[in-house]
Amino acid sequence: MRRSRKVWLHKTLKNLVIVILVLGLSLVGFATHTVRQSFPQDNGAIALSGLKAEVTVQRDRWGVPHIYAANSHDLFMAQGYIHAQDRFWQMDFWRHIGSGRLSEMFGASQVATDKYLRTMGWARVAQQEIAQMNAEMKAYLEAYSEGVNAYLAEHQGSALSLEYAVLKLLNPGYKPEPWQMLHSLTWGKVMAYDLGRNFEREIERTILLKTLNLAQVEELFPPYPQDLPVILPDQQKRKTGEQNNFDETELIASSIQKETAAITPALESIAQPMLALEELIGSRGIGIGSNNWVISGKRTTTGKPILANDPHLAVQMPSIWYEVGLHCTPKSEECPYNVTGFSFAGMLGVIIGHSDRIAWGVTNVEPDVMDLYIEKINPNNPNQYEVNGKWVDMQLVKETIQVAGSQPIVQTVRYTRHGPILSDVSPNLQQFPANHGVEIPSKYAVSLRWTALEPATLGYSIPLLNRAQNWQEFRTAAKNFDVPAQNLVYADVDGNIGYQMPGRFPIRAKGNGRYPVPGWTDEYEWLGYIDFEQLPKSFNPLQGYIATANNLVQNKYPYLITTDWVYGYRAQRIVEMISQSNQPLSLLDVESIQGDNRNLNAQTLSPLFETISFDTPRLEAARKLLLNWNLQLEMPSSAAALFEVFWKHLLADTFHDQLPKEYFPDGGDRWYEVVKNLAKQPNSSWWDNLRTPKVENRDQILRQAFTEAVNELEHIQGKDPKSWNWGKLHTITFRNATLGKSGVIPIEALFNRGAFATAGNGETVNANRWQAHKSFEVTDIPSLRMIVDLKNLDNSVAILAPGQSGHAFHTHYTDMVDTWRKIEYHPMLWEPQTVSANTAASLKLIPKSGT
Numbered sequence: 001m002r003r004s005r006k007v008w009l010h011k012t013l014k015n016l017v018i019v020i021l022v023l024g025l026s027l028v029g030f031a032t033h034t035v036r037q038s039f040p041q042d043n044g045a046i047a048l049s050g051l052k053a054e055v056t057v058q059r060d061r062w063g064v065p066h067i068y069a070a071n072s073h074d075l076f077m078a079q080g081y082i083h084a085q086d087r088f089w090q091m092d093f094w095r096h097i098g099s100g101r102l103s104e105m106f107g108a109s110q111v112a113t114d115k116y117l118r119t120m121g122w123a124r125v126a127q128q129e130i131a132q133m134n135a136e137m138k139a140y141l142e143a144y145s146e147g148v149n150a151y152l153a154e155h156q157g158s159a160l161s162l163e164y165a166v167l168k169l170l171n172p173g174y175k176p177e178p179w180q181m182l183h184s185l186t187w188g189k190v191m192a193y194d195l196g197r198n199f200e201r202e203i204e205r206t207i208l209l210k211t212l213n214l215a216q217v218e219e220l221f222p223p224y225p226q227d228l229p230v231i232l233p234d235q236q237k238r239k240t241g242e243q244n245n246f247d248e249t250e251l252i253a254s255s256i257q258k259e260t261a262a263i264t265p266a267l268e269s270i271a272q273p274m275l276a277l278e279e280l281i282g283s284r285g286i287g288i289g290s291n292n293w294v295i296s297g298k299r300t301t302t303g304k305p306i307l308a309n310d311p312h313l314a315v316q317m318p319s320i321w322y323e324v325g326l327h328c329t330p331k332s333e334e335c336p337y338n339v340t341g342f343s344f345a346g347m348l349g350v351i352i353g354h355s356d357r358i359a360w361g362v363t364n365v366e367p368d369v370m371d372l373y374i375e376k377i378n379p380n381n382p383n384q385y386e387v388n389g390k391w392v393d394m395q396l397v398k399e400t401i402q403v404a405g406s407q408p409i410v411q412t413v414r415y416t417r418h419g420p421i422l423s424d425v426s427p428n429l430q431q432f433p434a435n436h437g438v439e440i441p442s443k444y445a446v447s448l449r450w451t452a453l454e455p456a457t458l459g460y461s462i463p464l465l466n467r468a469q470n471w472q473e474f475r476t477a478a479k480n481f482d483v484p485a486q487n488l489v490y491a492d493v494d495g496n497i498g499y500q501m502p503g504r505f506p507i508r509a510k511g512n513g514r515y516p517v518p519g520w521t522d523e524y525e526w527l528g529y530i531d532f533e534q535l536p537k538s539f540n541p542l543q544g545y546i547a548t549a550n551n552l553v554q555n556k557y558p559y560l561i562t563t564d565w566v567y568g569y570r571a572q573r574i575v576e577m578i579s580q581s582n583q584p585l586s587l588l589d590v591e592s593i594q595g596d597n598r599n600l601n602a603q604t605l606s607p608l609f610e611t612i613s614f615d616t617p618r619l620e621a622a623r624k625l626l627l628n629w630n631l632q633l634e635m636p637s638s639a640a641a642l643f644e645v646f647w648k649h650l651l652a653d654t655f656h657d658q659l660p661k662e663y664f665p666d667g668g669d670r671w672y673e674v675v676k677n678l679a680k681q682p683n684s685s686w687w688d689n690l691r692t693p694k695v696e697n698r699d700q701i702l703r704q705a706f707t708e709a710v711n712e713l714e715h716i717q718g719k720d721p722k723s724w725n726w727g728k729l730h731t732i733t734f735r736n737a738t739l740g741k742s743g744v745i746p747i748e749a750l751f752n753r754g755a756f757a758t759a760g761n762g763e764t765v766n767a768n769r770w771q772a773h774k775s776f777e778v779t780d781i782p783s784l785r786m787i788v789d790l791k792n793l794d795n796s797v798a799i800l801a802p803g804q805s806g807h808a809f810h811t812h813y814t815d816m817v818d819t820w821r822k823i824e825y826h827p828m829l830w831e832p833q834t835v836s837a838n839t840a841a842s843l844k845l846i847p848k849s850g851t
Contacts, residue, residue, distance in 0.1 A: 035809050038161045040085035042841035047848040048150045050077065055845040057082060060838045062826045063804035063812030066325035072335045073143045075326055076348045078845055080147025080179070083322060087345035087806040088151070089161035090318055091183075092176050093738055094346055097277075098186025099123040103403040105167065105174060106738070111401060111409060112425070113277055118399040119413050119420045121453065122189035126182050128455045137460055141181040144348040148179035162808050166739055166747065171404045185459060187346045192452040192484040194313070199370035199448060201564055202516055204663055211660070219686075221514075221564070222673050228568030229575045230552045231487065231499065232538050289550030289566050291594070291765060291782075292361035293574055294489040294497045296544040297791075301586040304791035305491035308590050309352055309361025310782035312767045317734040317752065318806040318813070321784045323798065325835070326350060326466070336467040340828060342784055342800070349462035352786060354796065354828075357469045358492045359788040363548045365485040367505055368512075368562040369451040371526075373418045373519030377443040385416050385445070386520040392417070418449040418519055447519060449526065451504040456483040461502075471498055471539060478502040479532050487548040491790050499538040499546045501553060505530045505561055512563050530559050547574045549765075567669040569600045569763045587795060590787050595823030596765040597633040601672045602643050605650075606631070608679065609706070612699055618719075622710045625721055635727025635759045641717070642724060644761060646709035648772045650675070653705045657690045667772030669763050727757030730770060732778035732821070734802045734814070753802060753814045758821050766823065785825065794834050797825035 042059050053070040055078045060066065065082050069075035083091065096102050100117030102110035130138070156175065158165035167174055201221070208217045290311040297304040313320055321342040326349070328335035341353010352362055378384035384391040395415035400408050414421045423446040457480040464477030474490050478500045481488065485503025490496070506526040511517055517524040536553045538546060550566035577593045578585065606626055614620050622642060629639035651665040654675070665671045678684050682698040689696050696704075717724045733754030735741055740751040758778055762769030769780040781801065789795040801820035805812040819825065829835045 035158075035162050035807070037159045038155075038807050039810055040082075040807075042085075042843050045844040045846055047846050048077070048081065048147075049848045050146045050150065051845060051847040053847065057843040057845065058835055058839040059841040059843070060829055060835065061840045062323075062816070064323045064325070064829070066327065066340070066829065066835045068327045068329045068832075070329055070335065072140065072328070072337070074845075075328060075335065075337060076140050076143040077147035077150070079324065079326060079343070079348055080144040080149075081151050081845065082147075082324070083343075083345040084148045084151035084179075086804060087318060087322060088148075088155075088176070089163045090737075090806050091148070091179075091346045094187060094190060095179075095183035098126075098183065098190050100399075101402070103401055103409075105171065105404065107171065107404040108406050111403060114401050115411055116277065116422075116425045118401065118411055119422060119425050120189075120193070121397070121413065121420055122186050122193075123182060124397070125189065125453055125455060126185035129185055129457075129459070130181055132455060133459075137463070138181070140348055140463060141184055141459070144184060145179045145181060152176060152178065161806065162750065163736070163739055166750075174404065184347050187344055188456065188458045188483070189452055191344075192456075195364045195366070195484040197370070198366065198368050198513070198562065198564060199372055199450075202370075202372050202514065206515055207660070208663065212658070219677075220674055221670065222677055223563075224552045224565045225567060225673060225676075228551065229547070229571045230555055230568075231546065231548045231571075232536055232541075232554045234538075234541055234543065289366065289570075289767075290363035291547075291549045291570055291574060291767070292363045292487065292489045293545060293547035293578065293593075294361070294491045294499075295578060295585055295590070296497050296540070297495050299544045299578070299581075299585055301584045302789060302791035304493070304495055304789070305359075305497050306585065306587060306590055306790065307354075307359045307361055307489060307491040307497075307788045308594060308786065309363075309489070310594055310767075310785045311352070311362065311364075312769070312780055313783040314780050315732060315734060315778060316783075317736045317740060317802060318804075319783060319800045319802060320344065321352075321800050323784075323800060323804060324350065325829070327832075331356075337463075339466045340830060341786070342798075345806075347462070349466050351462065352784070354788045354793060355466060355468070356493075356793070358474060358490065359790060360465060360474065360491075361489050361786065362486040364550055365487055365501060365503060365553070366550050366562060366564065366566060367485045367503060368560070368564065369483075369485070369504065369506060371418070371449045371506075371508075371513055371524070372422075372516040373416070373447045373449060373524070374516055375416050375418075375421070375445045375447050376520045377445055379443045382443075383414065387417065388521060394421075414445070416445075416447045416519065418447045419453050421445045421447045423447075446516065449506075451506070451529075452483045454504075456504070458483055470494075471496055474498070475500055475537075487550075487553070489546055489548065491788065493790050495790075496540055497546060498540070499536070499548070501536045501561075502532065503535070505535075505559065507559065512560055514563055534559070543579070545578050547571060547578060549574060567673045569669055569672055570765055570767065573598055573600060573765050587787055587789055587797070591797070591823060591825065593765060594782070594785050594787070595759075597640075597760045598631050599633050599640075599643065599761065599764060600631075601647065601675075601763065602629070602631050604672070604676050605647075605679065606643070608699075608702060612703055612706075614703070614707075618714075619707060619710055622721060623706070633726055633730075633760050633764055635725070635730075635757050637726050638721050638724035640726035641713060641729055642709060642721070644726065644730070644770075644776070645712055646706050648776075649705035649708040649712075650701065651772050653689065653701050653708075654678075654686055658686070664773035666774075667762070668769070671772075672763060725757075727759060729776045730758055730761070730768065730778060731755035731776070732758050732768065732781065734817070736808075751808050753817070756817055756821055785820075785823075786828070787825070788828070793830040794827070796828040796830065798828045799825045 052074050055074050056068040058066045067078045069078055096105055100114045103114050205217055292309040294305055294307045300306050322345045324343050325340035326337050328337045331338050339350045339355040341350040343350050376386035378391045383394045397413040399411040402408050461477050461480035468474045468477050478488055481502040482504045488500045490498040507528050509525050509527050511524050549571035551568035551571040552565045609623050625639050633640040655665050678686055687696055687698045687701050713724050736751035740748050758768045760766035760768040767782055768778045770776045771779055784800040786798040799816055799820045802814040802817045803812045829838055
């Protein structure tokens with residue numbers, strides 16, 4: 001089933017290729033004929049209905065548009081127009097994800113995914129937000145929509161993007177509908193899902209209890225290490241009982257664990273549509289995160305703060321980010337924006353960047369804001385569930401899924417007080433048997449409570465951030481940045497630095513969110529949310545810097561944020577490089593930090609080989625290669641290739657005999673910590689291979705994995721260790737999220753680009769993740785890098801990958817790949833004269849006569 005999802009357009013597109021060949025058209029000729037008509041006009045003048053005054057759009061030589069407008073309406077209308085020029089296919093695709101309408105574009109292959117998305121109900125929540133929206137925000141979103149629709153009015157089919165030329169042959173009747181406010185708001189829901197799927201951990205831990213005992217499962221999910229950094233080390237608060245509340249863990253151990261054979265089919269089936277969605281938006285394992293830090297002028301060569309940010313997201317084509325400058329001319333109370341940075345195509349404003357006064361960066365908190373509840377269902381009425389001993393009616397919502405080339409499908413989404421019943425989208429529901437501890441229902445369902453399924457205020461936060469002038473206004477904006485929760489770092493031109501965690505975090509009556517809990521009593525209910533003023537913050541700390549990498553925020557914090565923090569390896573390296581510098585740090589130093597490839601896992605494991613010898617010269621030579629290594633995962637490094645291949649085999653040799661295939665180790669930060677702990681226990685049962693009659697220990701498994709790594713490298717890269725090369729193994733291919741994953745090679749060749757050699761891995765600061773249970777291919781990357789100089793904003797630099805444009809074969813489709821992978825940057829142009837000096841094209845948007 002997974003395979004069929006992975007090639008979800010394969011058969012249709014294969015037929016398409018045959019049709020094209022029969023018509024005597026080569027794919028190259030097909031592309032040549034159609035591709036250029038979708039390239040945007042970036043010079044001259046275009047008249048737009050609804051525009052109030054002239055707008056200037058100056059595109060620099062990297063394809064970044066700098067928009068100058070006289071009023072807020074025109075500024076955001078122009079942004080919508082420019083986004084549509086460069087990225088409409090991406091926008092169209094993502095809005096269909098947000099509303100669960102993929103079947104309208106791609107047919108019956110996407111019905112299961114749409115059912116899952118409709119069950120989540122993001123569009124329904126966004127409609128509630130629109131109903132509650134204030135006049136200013138509504139006007140901004142309407143202006144943005146006007147801009148997108150002005151572009152759609154003049155462009156259809158292949159004139160929008162090359163993908164539509166292919167789609168027309170698959171789905172001849174498809175025509176993009178007008179853009180609506182709803183489509184911008186659902187983007188935030190998709191991002192919240194992408195950044196916060198911690199309920200997957202609940203599922204994983206519960207499924208593992210089927211074959212492991214509770215102690216073994218918890219050993220695979222160790223607590224945050226004492227020796228790794230926290231974001232706010234100078235702030236200590238008294239612990240409360242909630243932080244140490246493991247009641248639900250005990251519940252699982254005493255009762256639900258006995259029923260895992262019955263529970264796991266439902267949980268596994270919930271995961272199935274989840275995996276289908278991952279094929280579209282990219283895999284998103286817990287632990288994939290981001291880096292940001294801000295350094296006070298006391299520690300910089302400029303005497304003013306330097307702020308850096310690099311969010312880590314799944315490899316995408318085009319990038320999820322779109323760089324843009326938004327400038328009011330002049331800046332006024334009605335039009336208070338003068339900002340540049342990175343936006344989402346589909347949403348107004350700048351998400352990450354700087355204004356004329358402040359700069360900010362984001363990393364994911366990865367909070368536990370999702371809980372799975374086991375619901376008792378009335379055996380005589382499937383639309384009733386138990387609450388405190390009484391049957392309560394569910395809320396039933398009818399959804400109609402339109403399917404290209406087929407009849408519509410009607411779906412009923414069932415809601416409990418906690419949220420939608422996810423197990424309804426499961427193809428193989430089963431029943432719990434009777435239980436003599438905590439009662440497990442004989443008829444049951446699994447529901448999801450999640451902060452993103454309640455109306456949010458994220459949309460308000462972006463324009464407030466964009467016009468904030470100081471720390472107080474920044475915090476006012478941050479208060480609205482509720483879902484998904486982020487670590488926000490701050491700097492301003494006056495020399496201040498700061499940190500604020502915004503977000504909506506549940507306060508639980510009982511439990512810590514690690515396992516599914518009974519939903520039929522009030523024991524595990526949410527009592528409310530942590531008040532914003534109680535959330536962690538810092539302003540001008542004495543240490544002179546603040547660094548975040550999804551790690552633990554604060555020791556002894558009185559509320560539960562999560563028990564699944566990223567383990568702090570990237571944070572440790574960043575803090576080392578900042579705090580241990582004997583000289584003030586320059587922008588070039590900060591670039592070096594962003595590009596650092598030191599492997600702290602190797603720092604832990606490589607010394608073990610000092611006492612492990614091998615009986616052949618080739619293995620001994622390889623061992624010395626590892627021991628003499630500088631621990632940097634550079635592209636040409638043979639030792640880097642050896643260690644990472646060894647790491648893959650070490651995980652397989654240690655864990656594959658005891659874990660189900662779907663939960664084989666991916667090699668990320670959690671496994672760094674697990675293996676670090678096991679390395680101190682040479683005779684732990686985890687080292688023993690249950691598939692062999694003998695009992696293995698740590699050193700035997702290390703020796704075995706190392707030998708296998710040398711054998712593999714000799715096979716794929718040659719007998720001479722000098723020929724081993726990490727970059728040739730560790731490559732990145734940028735794939736179009738739809739047609740680029742079709743499984744039809746000629747179609748994929750139109751849209752995909754790669755493979756490109758890369759350095760690092762998922763836990764180096766330069767975080768190019770690969771998955772040890774799959775391949776060495778890069779799956780997640782620093783999706784952008786930004787460094788802001790608060791002394792001189794024109795000295796700020798940035799880069800994204802693969803490029804600004806969403807149009808295949810356009811100059812700016814992949815023009816940033818090489819600079820990105822080599823840790824090089826382009827200037828973030830700021831002052832008008834600097835923009836003008838680097839302008840490659842200039843476009844005037846003018847009001848259409850009579851409007």
